[in-house]
Amino acid sequence: MNRLNNILVKLSKRYASKWLVLLVDLCLVASTFFLAYLIRYNFEIAFDFSKFLKQIPFVLIAAAISFMVVGSHKGVVRYTGVKDVVNIIVGINLLATLLIISTYISRKYNYDSIFDIAGSVIYIHLLLNIFFLIGAKFFIRSIYHSIISDKSFYNLEHHRILIYGAGNAGMVTYDAITNDAKSNIEIFGFIDDNSKKVGKKINLLEVYDSKHITTDFIEKHKIDEVIISIQNISSERLLDITKEFLDKSIKVKITPPVQQWIDGELQISQIKDVRIEDLLGREPISIDNPILIDEYEDKVIIVTGAAGSIGSEIARKLTKFNYKKLILIDVAESPLYELQQEFIQDEIKRFEVIIVDVRNTVRMDQIFTNFNPEIIFHAAAYKHVPLMENNPYEAVSVNISGTINMSNLAIKYGVNKFVMISTDKAVNPTNVMGATKRIAELYISCLNHKGKTKFITTRFGNVLGSNGSVIPLFKKQIENGGPLTVTHKDITRFFMTIPEACSLVLEAAAMGNGGEIFVFDMGKSVKIFDLAVNMITLSGLKYPTDIDIKITGLRPGEKIYEELLANGENTRPTYHEKIMIAKSKEIDTQVVLNQIIDLHETNPKCLTLETVTKIKEIVPEYISNNSKFEALDSKN
Structure with missing residues (x-):
């Protein structure tokens, strides 16, 4: 046999x-x-x-x-x-x-x-x-x-499923499963909320009301899994369905949005477990703009911070275009090596990996001389709020001086576009990290029109799954049995997926004419406590019975609420509904430029209080929160 x-x-x-x-x-x-x-x-x-x-x-x-x-x-x-x-x-x-x-x-x-x-x-x-x-x-x-399909053929066990959704999407899912002979999935029936469909049969399979799917029904018919196949389902409804079946010890999976189907067809490999990203109500962004093809066609492009979450994804998306040369720059050796190996494995051509610090003027000057870049995506930055609160010198050195170095070289070598990746923490900052990113925004806005280079800023909130973000932390804490740690019960954050954010960065870069601060539509802010509860639920566990959540208190410099626009800023629309341009208040360019240069030149002295004081002078809206630097605010 x-x-x-x-x-x-x-x-x-x-x-x-x-x-x-x-x-x-x-x-x-x-x-x-x-x-x-x-x-x-x-x-x-x-x-x-x-x-x-x-x-x-x-x-x-x-x-x-x-x-x-x-x-x-x-x-x-x-x-x-x-x-x-x-x-x-x-x-x-x-x-x-x-x-x-x-x-x-x-x-x-x-x-x-x-x-x-x-x-x-x-x-x-x-x-x-x-x-x-x-x-x-x-x-x-x-x-x-x-x-x-004989389970002995691949030594696999059959498992029986229900498809939630008896509409067009449900039928597409049915076809994808039945056409994949190796799936070993037996479809038992459909579930639908439409009473007119309940009791009828589709392809000889009965359509059930969700109320009919009890624990006894599941045990009697040996149901292993439910696949949710409803397009444009709300995050609230998705959570309700997921929780309902997880409570009955049934695995729950979901089909992707139609925009993500391969060549217009759903593949069974695309049916995945419900993830926390699916519950955040983020609509997938499909960017199919011919302008982008022309924008990056035959261009030499530099990506700084290329080993990071954002930089590496920008690099991946750029590989879809017919660029002349892609230069990936970072000081982090191991993750940059991993990205290099990924590109080699995917047979990506015409790219160069360089270990270099963006603060090293001489080395960066050599790179500009050798490659003559036309577009720069500047993603190199320190981003962890508590760490930068304790290390202002490093925050200024990388986030400000690194940006000064790169932008000055961009002007010197006639780079066409300089795109800086900023953060919502730069808006009315309460911490050193956010304030240094705001100063970086100010510096490149001061350089606009000083040469042929068009300086563009993109500003968005937290990205899901990035290095050091809350979701990987929660996953690790769940694996360790808890508790999950949340700094404040009311703390909220804006979230966006990494591919979504990077797609919008490329789009904004193409539409930018210089001087803009592009703000992305981040949707509704998410309560971190609710996020933690949902992640516990998705893990098949219950809060607080199985895993508890511990409130640890706000960290130094941490806000309860993040903002995307500063005081005195509002937005105007662009042709892309998810990208707006922040209309910033007027500044005295020369005064601000002199203040930033002064900070840049005095920072190497490592005088912490003097450095933070200068930061507060440049960014008067920077008011420290839960930080040792609050004393400097009382002096002003």
Whole structure:
């Protein structure tokens, strides 16, 4: 039995040649042609058999031409679907048309009788071809499916599922599962909230009301999993459904939005466990803008901070364009090496990886000389609020001096665009990190129009799953049995997925003309406490019974609420609904520039209080919160 299984496994990995498929189809056409004659003559050889034999080569040539024109022989038989059936029918009808035309010409011009085929035979032949050619393919497909769906074939266990959603999306999910012979998934039925669908059957499977799916029902029918297949489902409804079935010890998965389907079709591999990102109500962003193609076409592009969460994703998205050269810069050796290996594995060409500190003027000058970049995405920065609160020198050194160095070189070498990645913590900052990012924003805005370089700022909130963010922390705490730590019960944050944020960065960079601060639509702010509870729920556990949440108190410099616009700022729209331009209040450019240069030059002295005092002078809205630097505010 094991030997048979091994043979079947090997055969299942091989695909029949398209020419073999064509040959089989032609054999069937020849057989049905003979059968058509038999049916026409009441299953008696009461026709000119020698003439019939002479007609077969002509019929086969016409069939070969017809099938090759429509490409019906190119389909993979084991995956025969509706499109393949349509192709076969078109090919068969084309064959019948050729035979009718040849018969008409033969009779009109008294041509060779070989081309004169009775109309009744052609019609019967057409019907038989439809039946046998389509039937043969579905027969082979069913044999293949029945063989490899045997749980012993891949040593896998069957599991039984319900599809939540009996609409179009549910049917697409049904097709994706049933067309994947290796899935070993048995669909038991559908669930739907529409009372008009409940009790009816789809593909012989019953549609149930969710109230009917009790613990007894699940145990009786051995249901293992529920797949939610509802497009545009609200995050609240998704959470309700997920919680309902997780409480019944049932796994819950979800199909992705239609924008993420591969070539317009759902693949079973895309059906994933419900993640916390799915519960945040973030609509997927699909950026298909031809402007971006022209923007990055044949350009030399530098990405600083390329080993970080944002920098690496920007780099990945840039690889989709036909750039001239992509230079990835970071001081973090290991993660930059990992990104390099990822690109090599994906066979990405024309990229360079360089270990360098953006503060190193001489080294960076060499890089600019060697590569002559045209676009810079400046993502290099320190971002952890508590760490920077205790290390103001480093925050100024990287976030401000690094930006000064890169932007000055951009002007010197005539870079076309300089795009800085900023943060919502730069708005009315309460900590050193946010204030230094605000100063970096101010510096590049002061440089605008000082050369050909267009300086652009993109500002957004927290990104899901980034290095050091709250979600990976919560996951680790759940794995360790808890408790989850939240600094304040009312603390909220804006969230965006990393791919979403980076897509918007590339879009904003393309539309920027210099001097803009682009603000992204972050949606509704999320209560971190609720986020923690939802993550516990998604893990199949209960709060506070299984895992508790501990309130630890605000960290130095931490806000309860984040903002995307500073006092005196408002926005104006762009052509992209999720990207706005912040209309900033006027500043005295020369005064601010001098203050920033002074901070840049005095920072190496490592005089912490003097450094933070200068920061507060440049950013008067910077009021420390829960920090040792609050004393400096009382002096002002």
